[in-house]
Amino acid sequence: MTARPLRLPALAAVLACGGCGTPWQSALHPGGAQAGGLLDLITIFTAVCGIVWLLVMIVTLLTLRRRRAGIEAPLPRDEGTERRPRRAVQAAVATTVVIIAGLTLLSFFVTRGLTADDPQALVVRVRAYQWWWEFTYQDPRPDQAFTVANEIHVPVGRPVRFLLEAPDVIHSFWVPSLAGKQDLIPGRSNEITLVADQPGVYRGQCAQFCGLQHAHMAFLVIAEPPDRFAAWQVAQRQPAPEPATDEASVGRRIFLARQCAACHTIQGTTASGTLGPDLTHVASRRYIAAGLLPTTRGSLAAWTADPQTLKPGNNMPMVPLGSDELSAVSAYLTSLR
């Protein structure tokens, strides 16, 4: 089901915050039906609450119409003059009850609308670690399943069901342009279903404080037409390409011989560590280190050389490499498209 967008342009403009933030990570710029429905709800709540606030403020200011400059003798008590304020207060309380009840019901219905289940959904298992994301595209045929990190692609218009797990601490999965958030909690399994209605790049970020580098735990959701998505899927299932240059093959040798392979997996090689992100197609992703740096050969080299300065406290140790070795490893990583 699709929530029909109900646009209140003036208010939405106010909400749009004079251009603060970017459309790729914003509850105010929905790219899917859920986020659109939530924006409608946000708009209605804001309008109703804004009007109520304004009315209360008008009355508040009007109470000053009989203000005095100095302290006078207290007014005598007179039950007769209390009748009008009493009626006004009773009416105001009754109105409050009605408004509150209305907003509560609205909230219930929107909640129900959000929990649509679709058997056609693509299923992706999410495992959130300190401080990066692992996504495994499930498939009934196990050899068709594949794992990526920190960047996912989804087909436009098709619901994607995310199974949320956290092996270490609590994290929260949040792509505001597509839907609200859902926590990933150790010992429990949650899920959330998203649909992207418009192609685009949406950014997600961990929303639950998860330790030192909570601020650097982002991922991208790239929504694309089904055919391009299918092509991406095929490419991601391939093992890593063979190094095309000598430098890259030296880099691979170093990668496999040094500590790197103990934590990272590169399909098609002997590297099969599971503590760090899968690097099989690392160069096909737009960012490395969970949204920290754009993927370039330079940033891959810088990250490999000194991860602790770029993202202090993250779980990747500094592996001492000579400058030639570093260059070779970055050449190899850059070739993993």
Next chain:
Amino acid sequence: MSVAPEEPEVLDRRLDAAALDRRLDAVWQTPRGLWAALATVDHKIIGRRYIATAFVFLALGGLLAVAMRLQLARPEARVMSADRYNQVFTMHGANMMFLFAVPVMEAMAVYLVPLMVGTRNIAFPRLNAFSYWMYVAGGIVLWGAFVFDMGPDIGWFAYVPLSGPQYAPGKRADIWAQMITFTEVSALAVAVELVVTIFKQRAPGMSLDRIPLFVWSMLVTSFLIIIAMPAIMVASTSLILDRLIGTHFFNPAEGGDVLLWQHLFWFFGHPEVYIIFLPAVGMVSTLVVTFSRRPVFGYLGLVLAVISTGILAFGLWVHHMFVTGLPRLGESFFTGSSMAIAIPSGVQIFCWLATLWSGRPVLKVPLLFVYAFLFTFVMGGMTGVMVASVPFDTQVHDTYFVVAHFHYVLVGGAVFPLMGAVYYWFPKITGRLMSERVGRWVAGLVFVGFNLTFFPMHLLGLAGMPRRVYTYPAEMQWGSVNLFISLSALVLASGFLLFFWDAFRSLRHGIPAGDNPWDAPTLEWATSSPPPSYNFARLPVVSSAYPLWDERDALSVATGLRPDRREVLVSSVADARPEARESSPRNSIWPLWTAIATSIMLVWSIFTPWAVVWGSIPIATALIGWFWPKGVPEDDA
């Protein structure tokens, strides 16, 4: 000397005013000197210390906030490291909640409630002294740890497993958990004292429907503390056990439950909000009455609203957990209950407005703060309705929208009334008025600075900025709004600076206030400002809720207490009929020794469970000194 057999002691009715004052002062005063200052059990001296200490923590917490704003003013700034930032935001939250907001409200009550109900000291005055020392010790532990780079860095909510043994090595999380123990012990102690003072020590004639509204608020708040605090003590103790001796309360791999922590924490944590807010409600009611020059509109409605807020406060904790994947039906219940709490809040707002509407409001500084409160708190209430909605909350939970929301309700809803209350009661406590002119600047700067700082945070949250991030990438384009917020925070900080300056200056140079500078109606103004050590030479007798307005010329008083020892009058719960004369404890140094012994045990127990065994010996010794029989038959009973 012969005395009548039915009156074996010296009674106050036999003495003239000057002689009575002299004798009472000899019995009640705190002598000069350091030792006496440490041993005092006078609720006014302890209350003053409590208030001053709480404001010191407010200033420290404010400095942390400024530090955070410096770091966040620019994207990718390196004013401080991630590690330091996480300590700073944790310290800011823990400090403001546990060392400022709750204690300052209780501190105001420690000073004011005995005066407002017309008694000579708080119930259990030695416990009161103990409570203050525990509070100070907790503050020293937390801040001392921070200075030595051992400050907690797990958020003021300390969610497991992040705070558990595996992900929070070192002692930082233990410092947090033990700081909780300190402040909870002191908060519980004060809560018990207040309940007993309010129930059993009210002036004759102060039946339940004549209790000042601030006292009603403190009564409900005290019950909230008594019911809510044990949940957090269970939680923090379980956490320490997990960390120290390897229990698995919160370890899912061994059958523990991560969400159990959140249930326990928020079962305390949400009532905590009302523990801070309800005293402020009482302050607002007090200020509104005095400055609109009329009895409050809807006394019964206000009392019932406070009580129902207190009850509902225990039925909404799950709205802090809307995105943890609990069953939808349960979440809907908590949406309903969270929304419902807007109704008693509305009743209170409407009653205050009706009072102001039909009164003759005088815009003195305290009332200015009430208007600032109405503007800000109503907005915080509106965003409260928003985050009570599950779907709405899934977008704004853990974002700057929520940061904006709870600062609107806590600063707007509690700190503004508190500042108004300080301007209002400062002359009671010191005998001097704070500056009316400076006060207007303070109110203006704080009000404008606050709204410029926190309103844009709503928008930042909707624009996708999560909370508790030590930095953000430039490409997110949150930079300009954050810079604006940081600059506005300086305006807010300057307002607080001016406030502190005014308070300090007025201590010495304020205009002498006289006994009742605002022509206020409640009993704390029925004695001199500042009050004598014994509060009231003769205890007032009350025949209305506004005794100083209704008996303008001479207040009725009760006699028959002994002036040669500390005595308070015990009265019945509902009608405040006098029931008995009760001796009130003398000064004692033992509460301080007990607090020191307890502090040593608590800090030591971070390092070894054996501290509980060996540390109990000095505590027991100190308690024996505390309760050592005095040789006076009534005191031993």
